[in-house]
Structures are given as C-alpha cells and as structure tokens.
Amino acid sequence: MKGLVAILYLSVAIAANGALADAVPDALRVGDMKKLNVHADPKPAGDAAFVDAEGVEHRLSDWKGKHVLVNFWATWCAPCRKEMPALNALQAQMGGEDFEVVTIATGRNTVEGIGRFFADEGVTRLPVLLDPTQALARQMSVLGLPVTVLLDPEGREVARLLGDADWNGPEARALLEAMTGG
Template identity: 55%
Template sequence: MSILRPAVLYTALLFGANPAAADIAAADAARAGDMQKLNFAEAMDLPKAELLDLEDGVHSLDEYKGRWVLVNFWATWCAPCRTEMPGLDRLQGRMEGEDFTVLTVASGRNPVPAIEKFFGEAGVENLPVLRDPKMELSRAMGIMGLPVTVILNPEGQEVARLTGDATWDGPEADAVLRALLERD
C-alpha cells in the first residue's frame, strides 16, 4: 500500500467530517491567476485589538463573526492599495447580502481626511473602513508590508492570507470565494 492512499483516505475523512475544512479544501483547489498568491493554512485565532471607525468609534473583528470576512490591510500612501481597492469595492457590492463581508483596515497613520480623499478618488462606495492607527492589530498579525488581505472564517479565525495586491473582482477570486461560501 502506498503512502499516498492513507493520506488521501485521512484527508477525505477529515473533510467529510468537517464541512468548513471541505470548503477550504475546495477553495484552495480553485486557486488560479492572482489567487495563486493566496495561502490557506490551519485556522488560527486572531489577537484582540481595538479598531477605530472614521468617527473614532471603537470596534473589534469579533463583530463580524458568523460570516466569511475578507480583511484588507492598506494605507493611503500605498500605490498597490490604490490599484486594488476599486475591485474590493465591486466585490463587496456584488456579494452584499451573502454571508460575506469585505472589511478594510487602514494600517498606521492614515488621517481621516486622507482616507476620505483616497476613497473618493478611487470611487469606493461599498466598503466599511476601520483604522489601526497604532498598528496594534497589524503588528500582532505579522502584517509587514501593504497591502495584505486575510480571510477569516465564520468563527473569526484566519484561514488564508495574500500578500500584495490582487484582482478581487475577477473570476479567479470569485471561484475561490464561492467555494468558501458553499453549503452542504
């Protein structure tokens, strides 16, 4: 008996017993194009951190539990962020009403007027904005450069990460995200 056969059997049993793991396996298998940069890993709890909205209201990523969340860490000075943000906005607009949210987290010093100007120039209308001005969450999650996009499962755990910009409103991203949202 080859080593491969028990591994395939174990994987099938694992995914059959765990629908969320099966969804992740399907999403991992669907990666193509820019999504090949998306790395899936074992679900990992997030550090606790307070994030601010544009009016200085305090929020937490725990508020998004119960749905899949695509968290994009970005900054107003980041050129690749400017390129990818309109696609993230279109993705959120298209998937509104599903168990899915795109959430942007402005990492570091990003004054509110600069964020509003950035979103206005980029034509962003559908995305919520949270700020991590002291980079507490960013540092705790090992965000070293921008942009970085993290996918959270409905339990609020990180299951995937993509470093750099990507086309989030294209068919490759759609295939991965639809696989995550599949229900038995």
C-alpha cells in the same frame, strides 16, 4: 458550465470537510489567487481594537458569524490603492448577511485622506476603519502592505494573501465562493 458544476461540488466538499481547505484544487488557483495561502488549520485572529471615522472602537469579533475578507492597507501604498476598487466591487457583488469586505487602513492615515481617496476612486461600499497604532496589524503579523486575510464565521484566519490582487475578478470570486460556501 462544467467549470461551474466543479466549483459547486468543490464548495460542498470544502464546507463538509475543513481539512480540504488547504487543498484548493489548481483549477481555482489561477491568476492572483495563486498567491493565496490557505491554512490547513484555522489560526486565531487578532483582537486589538481599531476605530471608525467617528473614533468608535471596533474589533474583528464584531463580524463573527460571517465570512470576512479583511484587507490591511494604507493611503500611501500604491498596490493597496490599485486593488481598492476591486475590493469595493467585491463587496457590492458578494457582501451581505454571510460575507463582508472589511478594509482597515493601518499606520499613518487620516480620515480626510481616506475620504479623498475613496471619493477619487468611487469607493462607496467599504468602511473607513483605521488601525493608527498598528496594534491589530502587529497581532495579525502584517509585515508589509497590502495583506488580505479571510476569516471564517468563527473569526479564525483560514487564508492569507500578501500583495495586491484583483479581488473582483472571476478567479477570486470563484475561489471565495468555493471557500465560503457562497
């Protein structure tokens, strides 16, 4: 219970002072969250268009107003595939008006391939979004996969994690709740 109270106090402190975002306490930097790089100053996010399964264009700015966990992945990437069920579970647990998990398959991925993979893994809560020319990935300096970026409600990058993570584990949820005020 004391840990939960500390997390609640931390979330209030972070929400009140964005400069504290880069000083996430070690108590929340456990497990995979040790790899999360929280920026002292928010960075602009890319604005290149990407498409959904029907070919409709989208931009990250479409999610402005909420915290967004953007995951760049590919069907051929083993660590990406490993973390996708956790991202799906995180969306089920935390997704809503204030927070969203947005997965973007970058590079050579087909809608059919993504659909098969999602069906095989029981992924039902994540969007099928593609960045086939890697325009957004290049704008966002995604040099390897997976890369996960946390955007604030203004659409700015506030944190980044390189590699896979258990995004639905208690460590990730506690840290995300603290950073998003959720």
